[in-house]
Amino acid sequence: MAKLVLSLDGVVIKEIPLTKDRTTLGRRPYNDIVIDNLAVSGEHAVLQLVGADVLIEDLNSTNGTYLNGKAIKKQQLRANDVVEIGKYKLKYLAEEQGDYDKTMILKPGELPPVMAPRPASPSGFGGLGPAVGPASIKVMSGAAAGREVQLTKVVTTVGKPGVQVASITKRPTGYVFSHVEGPQRPLINGSPILTDGVPLKNGDTIELAGTKMQFVQA
Numbered sequence: 001m002a003k004l005v006l007s008l009d010g011v012v013i014k015e016i017p018l019t020k021d022r023t024t025l026g027r028r029p030y031n032d033i034v035i036d037n038l039a040v041s042g043e044h045a046v047l048q049l050v051g052a053d054v055l056i057e058d059l060n061s062t063n064g065t066y067l068n069g070k071a072i073k074k075q076q077l078r079a080n081d082v083v084e085i086g087k088y089k090l091k092y093l094a095e096e097q098g099d100y101d102k103t104m105i106l107k108p109g110e111l112p113p114v115m116a117p118r119p120a121s122p123s124g125f126g127g128l129g130p131a132v133g134p135a136s137i138k139v140m141s142g143a144a145a146g147r148e149v150q151l152t153k154v155v156t157t158v159g160k161p162g163v164q165v166a167s168i169t170k171r172p173t174g175y176v177f178s179h180v181e182g183p184q185r186p187l188i189n190g191s192p193i194l195t196d197g198v199p200l201k202n203g204d205t206i207e208l209a210g211t212k213m214q215f216v217q218a
Helices: none
Strands: 003-008 011-017 022-026 045-050 053-058 065-067 070-072 074-076 082-085 088-093 104-106 135-139 148-150 155-160 164-171 174-181 205-208 211-217
Touching: 053 065, 155 174, 155 205, 164 205, 174 211
Parallel strands: 104 155
Antiparallel strands: 003 011, 003 088, 022 045, 045 053, 053 074, 065 070, 065 082, 082 088, 135 148, 135 211, 155 164, 164 174, 205 211
């Protein structure tokens, strides 16, 4: 399991497992990670789980968020990265990747051919097994309309990098849709998603980056 190790002046204070889709960090007591220090803003930064990746974003804090000594706005964390907030340091320890595949970017008009579903392994990541049936996304508009792509990976990222990107994550309870990048949130059944980690149902319509798709689950 991915986690952060919080330390001050080389002394470890605590370890924080990253189990939520969004983990907030700041001085206010309602944050998931509370650092009661005046150098830390009330709502300083947020960590977001996107499949196997963890992104950290500075929330316009007063003193900034630093990653390996450099000020950042939003950045993906890699194993052993050190986040610095004031005098506090948070070392990122990545989970074992296990059966995670590399994220696949699907661009409208550049979809790969349909792939056969990969049989689930009894010892696969997170205990994923036959309880979660195979699923796919069917493109309904644009140059690739009519194409259907099997969701064989644990995480599939769809959209146009730099414009609008979302992810579909396979979990033991089903498939979950999350916003990753872009000023506008994608639509599900015509309505923008207001929170990350929205469960997908068979027949749901997804719209992002100018493309309409349908989620199909057996």
